[in-house]
Amino acid sequence: MSTAPEQATATTRPDPLTPVLTRRWLSPRSWSIETYEQLEGYTSLRTAFDAHPDQLIQLIKDSGLRGRGGAGFPTGMKWGFIPQDDGSGKGPGAKPKYLVINADEGEPGTCKDIPTMMADPHSLIEGCIVTSYAIRANFCAIYVRGEAIHCIRRLRAAVAEAKAKGYLGRDILGTGFDLEIVVHAGAGAYICGEETALLDSLEGRRGQPRLKPPFPATSGLYASPTVVNNVETIASVPAIVNGGSAWFRTMGREKSPGPKIYSVSGHVERPGQYEAPLGITLRELLELAGGMKDGVPLKFWTPGGSSTPLFTAEHLDVPLDFEGAAEAGSMLGTTAVQVFNETVSVPWAVMKWTEFYKHESCGKCTPCREGTYWLVQILERMVHGEGTAEDVETMLDVCNNILGRSFCALGDGATSPITSAIKYFRQEFLDLVAEQPAVQRPDQLAELTGASA
Structure with a gap:
């Protein structure tokens, strides 16, 4: 596993970064609770428990932390959406609150969360505890991609270590706050990376996206208020609690700090x-x-x-x-x-990606189910030299009928590589078109033979 935190500090940028998220990755037995505690592990808990939950939500809002799972939604704002009990014991705020960690990580080319869970699982566990306290949740589920069995084992061992130290379970550190964390092996489907499909899978059903609204913030896991966050997002929380929002904003850019x-x-x-x-x-x-x-x-x-x-x-x-x-x-x-x-064929790469999306489509909505199927048929035909010039426009038309019309973002994502590839490399697609015999009119034949029409 190449982490390269040393190289990252040697960047030519005027504001070189001292590793925050990867600082423990190269430490001996970095995944153990002993190493984690030696490197400021679980120190943010006491700071967090000394504050009111609403103060923690405001801290995350002030830090500008945005979701690291792809959409970049402001994390503090998402936490703030969770309805709280008004004291009457009734209404949506009276329901139990849940924290769900999206550790499915099925996007092709993405491999940041699995190394985090392998090298530094306690940063995620600590972040889960702080986040659960902030949103008043007493149950947290970490949904890990089913194929990542080593991560599942390591996280479960980390949960057991944290519980043995008193960081999890009942009356954490004598504060009266209770939290149970369950590490759940996912169903091995790309669609379960979509938050509502993930929730359905957690509940024991087939992973398919839900119609929104209602949103998970009010009707998520077991129809209760739920926060769904990415591994990297939650692993950033302890550092923000320890360092403060102003420190966090010294890294990155104004609207995308950290x-x-x-x-x-x-x-x-x-x-x-x-x-x-x-x-x-x-x-x-x-x-x-x-x-x-x-x-x-x-x-x-x-x-x-x-x-x-x-x-x-x-x-x-x-x-x-x-x-x-x-x-x-x-x-x-x-x-x-x-x-x-420059050795890679753009249409070939796009075809491979599209085959993946067609295979991983859950089939719930027609635009994605049918659209990805036909896109694969066209691309495979073109790559094998059997396409036509019209195929390029046909693909764009199919993409237009998928974009914005799918149940979830899988359909939209499937169109992105195709439309952008045609935008920048249209000629490369046209070069694959099989040469078709020209259909000549009688007057053209006459001109070629020298005879009169």
Whole structure:
């Protein structure tokens, strides 16, 4: 596992980052509670318990922490949506509150949460305790992708360690606050990364997205108020409680503050996880990663996984934060930076991604179910040299009928690589079109033979 926290501190940016999220990754037995406690682990709990829950929510709002799962929604605002009991014992606030951690991480190219859970599981556990206290939840579920069995085992061991130390269970640290954390093995479906499909899966049903509204904040797990957050988001919470909102804002940019783990993969010399301030550019990330592999020039790349629109070599200096990526025509997503050199066929790469989305579509809504199927048929035909010039426009038309009409974001994400690839590499698709025999009119034949019409 390449973490590269040392390289991240050697960046040429004027504000080099001292690792926050990855600071313990290279420590001996970094996953153990002993190592975690030696490196300021569980110190934020006492600070949090000395504060009122509403003060913690305000602290997270002031820090500007935004969801690290892809959408970038303000975390403090999401916590604040949870209705609280007005003292009457009735109404939505009287229901139990739940915290659910989305550790499914199925987006192609994304590999930041699994290393976090493997190398530093207690940062997530501590973040869960602080968050649960802030939203008045006494039950937390960590939903881990079913294939990541090593993460599941390590998290369960971390939960047992924390419980043995008195950080979990009943009357935590003598505060009277109770919390139970359950590590749940997911169903192994990409769609379960969508928060409402995840909730359905947690409840024992088939993972399919729910109609919204109602939103999870008022009707989530077991129809009760629920906060669903990403691993990296919650793992950032203890550092904010210890350091304060002003300190957190010294990193990153004004509207996207804080550090971020960038998953750099593909044709680079040193692929791995690179922690850097939000707003770093691909040019700087490539420098940290040792440059393009074998010196072959960059052709295209994804800023946030395969469901985000492609970028090209012209976007090397786009700030990789929520606003910067959006202004350039893409999304920050999960910061899964997949780098492709000039040897890669764009239509082939797009076809492979589309095959994935077609396979992972839950089938609940027609635009996604049918649209991804037909997109795969067209792309496979084109890549095998059997397409037509009209196929490009047909794909754009299919994408237009999927975009904004699907039950969840899977459909929208499936269209992003196709529409952006055609935008920047249309000729590459047209070059795959099979040569069709020309249909000639009688007058054209006459001209060719020299005979009169």
